[in-house]
Amino acid sequence: MNATVTTPPGKAIGPIFRRDLKLAFRRRSEILQPLIFLCVVVSLFPLGVSPAPERLATMAQGVIWIAALLATVLSLDTFFRDDWEDGSIEQWAVSGHSLALIAVARAAAHWLVAGLPIVLLSPLLATWMQLPGEGVPVLAATLALGTPVLALVGAIGSALTVGARRGGQLLSLLVFPLYVPVLIMATGATGAAVDGLPYNGQLGLMAAMLVAAVTLAPFAIAAALRLSLE
Amino acid sequence: MSRLKRLFHQFGSPPWFYRFSGKLVPWLWVAFALLAAWGLYRGLVVAPADYQQGESVRIMYIHVPSAWMSWMVYAVMAGFGICALVWRVRVAEILMISSAPVGAAFTLVTLVSGSLWGRPTWGTYWVWDARLTSELVLLFLYLGVIGLYNAFDEPRKAARAASLLAIVGLVNLPIIHYSVNWWNTLHQPASIGLDGSSIHPSMLWPLLIMAAATKFYYGACLLTRARNRLLEQDRGKRWAREALAEGGR
Numbered sequence: 001m002n003a004t005v006t007t008p009p010g011k012a013i014g015p016i017f018r019r020d021l022k023l024a025f026r027r028r029s030e031i032l033q034p035l036i037f038l039c040v041v042v043s044l045f046p047l048g049v050s051p052a053p054e055r056l057a058t059m060a061q062g063v064i065w066i067a068a069l070l071a072t073v074l075s076l077d078t079f080f081r082d083d084w085e086d087g088s089i090e091q092w093a094v095s096g097h098s099l100a101l102i103a104v105a106r107a108a109a110h111w112l113v114a115g116l117p118i119v120l121l122s123p124l125l126a127t128w129m130q131l132p133g134e135g136v137p138v139l140a141a142t143l144a145l146g147t148p149v150l151a152l153v154g155a156i157g158s159a160l161t162v163g164a165r166r167g168g169q170l171l172s173l174l175v176f177p178l179y180v181p182v183l184i185m186a187t188g189a190t191g192a193a194v195d196g197l198p199y200n201g202q203l204g205l206m207a208a209m210l211v212a213a214v215t216l217a218p219f220a221i222a223a224a225l226r227l228s229l230e
Numbered sequence: 231m232s233r234l235k236r237l238f239h240q241f242g243s244p245p246w247f248y249r250f251s252g253k254l255v256p257w258l259w260v261a262f263a264l265l266a267a268w269g270l271y272r273g274l275v276v277a278p279a280d281y282q283q284g285e286s287v288r289i290m291y292i293h294v295p296s297a298w299m300s301w302m303v304y305a306v307m308a309g310f311g312i313c314a315l316v317w318r319v320r321v322a323e324i325l326m327i328s329s330a331p332v333g334a335a336f337t338l339v340t341l342v343s344g345s346l347w348g349r350p351t352w353g354t355y356w357v358w359d360a361r362l363t364s365e366l367v368l369l370f371l372y373l374g375v376i377g378l379y380n381a382f383d384e385p386r387k388a389a390r391a392a393s394l395l396a397i398v399g400l401v402n403l404p405i406i407h408y409s410v411n412w413w414n415t416l417h418q419p420a421s422i423g424l425d426g427s428s429i430h431p432s433m434l435w436p437l438l439i440m441a442a443a444t445k446f447y448y449g450a451c452l453l454t455r456a457r458n459r460l461l462e463q464d465r466g467k468r469w470a471r472e473a474l475a476e477g478g479r
Contacts, residue, residue: 156398160391164381173377174395177370178402181409188413209405220398223315227394230387 012097013105020109030078031113038071038118042125053130060129061139061190067125068118068143069179072150075114076175077168079106079158080225089162089225099222103159104214107151107221115147131194138193138203142186145206152217153178159224182209242319244460245469251453258450262443269439277433286350287433293343295441296336299448300368301403303333307375308400311393321460323389326396327379328455332448334372340365360411367406371399385463 024031045063046056083089092102122143126136157175164170189202240246273291280287310326313319344362345355356362375392382388429437464470 157395160378160395161381163387164378164391165383166381170374170377170381173370174374177367177374177406178398180367181402181405184409184413205409212405216401220394224391224394227387227391230390 010098010101012092012095013101016102016105017109020106021112024109024113030075031117034071034075034114035117035121037074038067038121039125041067041070042128045129056130057132057194060126060131061135061187061194063129064122064125064131064139065142065146065183065186068147069150069176069183071118072114072147072154073172073175075110076151076154076158077171079110079155080162080228084162084228090229093226093229099225100218103155103218103221103225107148107155107218110155111148111151115143115151118147119143131190134196135190135194138199139190141203142189142206145203145210146182146186149182149206149209149213150179152213152221156217156220156224159221159228162225163228182206185209242317242321244321244464245473247321248457248460248469248473251457255450255453255457258446258453262446262450265439265443265446269436269443273436273440277436280433283351286347289343289347290433291436291440293340293347294437295444296339296343297365298441299444300333300337300340300365303329303336303448304368304371304396304403305400307333308393308396311396314390314393315397320386321456323386323393324456324459324463325452326393327375327389328452328459330372330375330379330392330396332451332455334369334376336444336448337365337369337372341369358414360414363414364407364410367410368403371403375399 042063045059049055049059080089083092092099119140122140123136126139131139154171154175157171157178160174161168161170185202185206189199189206192199192202240250269291274288277288277291279285307326307329310322310329313322314326341362344365348357349355375396378395379388379392382391461470461473465474
């Protein structure tokens with residue numbers, strides 16, 4: 001086994017990261033669609049509930065975060081599908097490179113094109129939802145800490161459902177329960193900031209979740225990818 | 231080979247497991263029936279009504295044991311999942327996926343009995359209280375495991391994917407539980423802990439008997455389901471045809 005590996009296991013990270021970014025920028029509509037979806041979902045709430053600023057403000061962080069969850073799951077549906085269909089996953093598995101590190105590289109690239117734009121869009125969404133000014137930077141901070149967790153945990157679900165029938169519908173059932181802690185902490189932190197209360201506890205817990213997801217999720221993703229090849 | 235190791239290998243062999251569990255299942259059902267009859271009699275007839283909650287407190291003798299079981303079954307299921315993934319034991323895969331519907335049923339019983347109890351006591355069928363919410367999330371986790379299993383055609387692959395999801399869920403459950411607790415709670419704190427209980431013995435005993443009864447129910451139900459699934463998957467093999475010829479024993 002060792003004889004076939006000519007490069008250290010981590011060497012695949014850079015090329016895969018660059019390949020994913022390049023692919024993403026050549027299919028720009030795929031990056032844009034979840035973001036447009038996010039904006040559309042958020043804009044439906046003033047229409048459906050009430051345009052009154054005080055009513056929107058009380059639920060702003062919740063609406064933005066739930067829309068972000070939906071957009072993330074939408075973008076994760078196809079996370080591993082193409083690679084599974086064209087045999088890339090098989091090639092990674094036999095290449096001798098660590099599947100967990102490849103998963104980290106892919107999740108990082110995915111976050112750059114799907115998660116970071118949500119963070120950058122958050123001031124606009126916050127303005128739409130009349131979120132008070134004190135909450136806006138905290139909302140952006142929770143999105144910056146939370147969306148990588150969503151991407152990593154969602155990638156586990158995506159890898160598990162890659163070979164399954166109706167994987168897309170199943171994915172949301174699998175990952176939404178796992179997203180509950182992130183949602184609670186993120187909206188809690190933003191709400192506390194709006195009320196003028198300390199919010200660093202929630203942000204600290206979110207950072208802890210991010211560390212846990214970065215260290216543990218890649219192994220689960222790798223195991224799920226191996227299962228998909230059986 | 232040590233005895234323990236031999237036992238481990240025997241459990242992994244479907245024909246051996248099938249015969250062994252076939253001897254065990256009737257006893258488990260009998261133990262469940264006796265304990266449930268005794269516990270329900272003590273709980274529904276002998277035990278006093280609560281001075282605040284009145285007769286509706288008797289729902290607790292169903293509600294609390296099922297709530298305990300809903301969490302325990304998930305842990306056991308994930309344990310079988312670990313055995314299935316690490317040692318690739320097929321019987322563990324079957325036990326894992328056979329646990330899921332039983333655990334989901336316990337979770338559903340907990341939710342339904344809890345909301346029936348909540349109507350007279352809290353004045354509402356449903357509140358977004360921490361424990362209700364984590365129970366609901368637990369139900370979604372069970373449904374996810376069952377759904378993922380059903381999405382594959384090949385049963386062994388399906389069971390291993392579901393096992394992995396169960397393990398991911400097990401790692402997440404404490405995080406979900408504590409974050410939901412922090413989020414909102416008005417549920418009464420647990421009355422029974424390792425350092426004693428705040429319940430009068432006349433109410434505690436039926437509760438403990440019912441808790442034991444539900445354990446036997448889970449064991450009996452799990453083995454019955456696992457035997458059927460094993461027979462179904464191995465219906466082309468000789469041992470299964472022989473077992474069927476003997477009347478399924």
